[in-house]
Amino acid sequence: MLRTHTCGELRADAVGQEVTLCGWVDTTRDHGGAVFVDLRDRYGKTQVVAAPESGADVVEAFKKLHSEDVIQVRGKVAHRPQGTVNPKLATGEIELRVTEVRTLNQCTSPPFTPTQIDLPSEDLRLRYRYLDLRRPAMQQTLLLRSRIIKTMRDYFAEHDFIDIETPILGRSTPEGARDYLVPSRIHHGKFYALPQSPQLYKQILMVAGFDRYVQVARCFRDEDLRADRQPEFTQLDMEMSFVEADDVLAVIDGLVARLAKEILGVDVSTPLPRMTYDEAMRRFGHDAPDLRFDMEIVDCTDLARRADFRVFRSVAEGGGHVRGLRAPGAASQYSRKKIDELTEYVQQDFGAKGLVWFRVEPDGTLWAPVAKNFQAELLAEIAQRMEAEPGDLLLFIADSWDVTCKALYGLRKRLGAELKLYDPQTLHCSWVVEFPMFEYDDEEQRWVAMHHPFTAPRPQDIEKLQSDPGACRAQAYDLVINGSEAGGGTIRIHDPRLQQQVFDLLGIDEASARDRFGFLLDALRYGAPPHGGIALGIDRFVMLFGGLDNIRDCIAFPKTQRATDLMTGAPGIVDPRQLAELAIEVTDFEDDETDEAS
């Protein structure tokens, strides 16, 4: 070992000890006769001092040190002189009086340093990820991630789950996200697909009798990125046999409570609250509502039908919906200009035709530019329905059910943050259950699975598979934390006939089902136990537990929004011989002359 201690562990009780430390030069303070260096490693910082008694050569060497040089220092731990203790530093009571210094490696002038006050732009951070990862905040996040994963693994191990790995090179399955493909060298024209999740394998493991499976699984989806979405991400994937939905939920309830306790020191009472999908859409316009604050959607379609105001009446009479939100005390904070911004927001992002708003006056009446188009009694009824208080702002969307959901969800999220309706520190975990089995895809003119095609319908809804697919509810559940989908799962179909029935509805005929999922259908015939499970988004757990607003900060080496790695240059062009071996011809090269990986 090149060191006897880390830079974070020496305290007053070590005074007098001869120690050796290694680390990075964080900052230097050169006073001429004495030079102070804060030496940093992932455990902390320790002040190391070169003074005349260290010897002239040590002082000279210290004067030449630069940010991020890697050094080894030997010396005696000493109390700091009175009045020079640094309470901001865990090691601030002591310092190391250096007698020997050795530069292990020099650092050329870095584009930024881990301790600089203003964070550099994100592209620089990504390009020099090793420098960014030296920042204590990043190190803490990766430590948090490690602890979360360990807690999860411990929990499942204690509950008799077996950790089993599943292939990365798999077979492309239709439905769901776009696959990342890997060409086969041996079978020209054929491709492996990277897993979107280990879904089918874990079902097969249930058939194989591993009645409790768990895996920390890397998953890949070739779709456009977001602040909380990366092309490769990590799931805590689990599956259980001989269970019903409640059993899976109970296991995860226990895990969430354990994580909250061990990681955050917070008590979460279980079982976690549950809400059906229909209720979530009705009250919050979204299947992952942020329940840290109220502000529920209020339906005023019936009142709108009686309005003189043509926009409201025509939408209501035409089968649309008029729903609104009450933004408490927001009237004074939202100028006409800011309301115009909200209008633009709902139009641009959600395709709403407009935003109708009212200000609640001190006497409780509603005022708006369009108020004159309403009968006074009706305005009073609307105010009453909305439980309006003076100073509130009422916002309405008159549109299709779908658009009112999306737009009001967006408004609620935005207003909740802007009006500070919740404490960002709090953690709210809940379940949304009984998702629809199917959604109708207008473009493709067919039903598609909302979750995946192996999801079991609720027993009482099986007959609706034929008669009314849209009303059929699934044994599906999502774990929602602070308005974010943190995980989702289902009870699976274990009956091959029911599975084929679902395939039929999805337009997957028996032949193509055989072709694509024959192995699963076969397996279901060889004694498949009833089973179900869930997958939790580990990156999102880290994000939520760490109070972070972006998934890249939760991943050591993330991709940019355009799915590139600024450090390695991936994806890069490959040698034509590699393509020839794979019998692949590129017909449309990206115009890219700055490819540094080539």
Add this chain to the structure above:
RNA sequence: GGGGCCGUAGCUCAAUUGGUUAGAGUACUGGACUGUCGAUCCAGUGGUUGCGGGUUCGAGUCCCGUCGGCCUCGCCA
């Protein structure tokens, strides 16, 4: 594929309505200093304003295109 924000010194930012030599802090270089901890003080180096084109007497500023980063809709569970 659509909408939006951003790109100026190594880094973080400023630059009035389009106006003359593009500034500050920090980093860096040299010097002073034995108790600092975002050390301090003195001096100095450092710019293709992302790139290309256009408008103009004049462009960091306006317009068009393009590259890159971020947010978002579609997409994705």
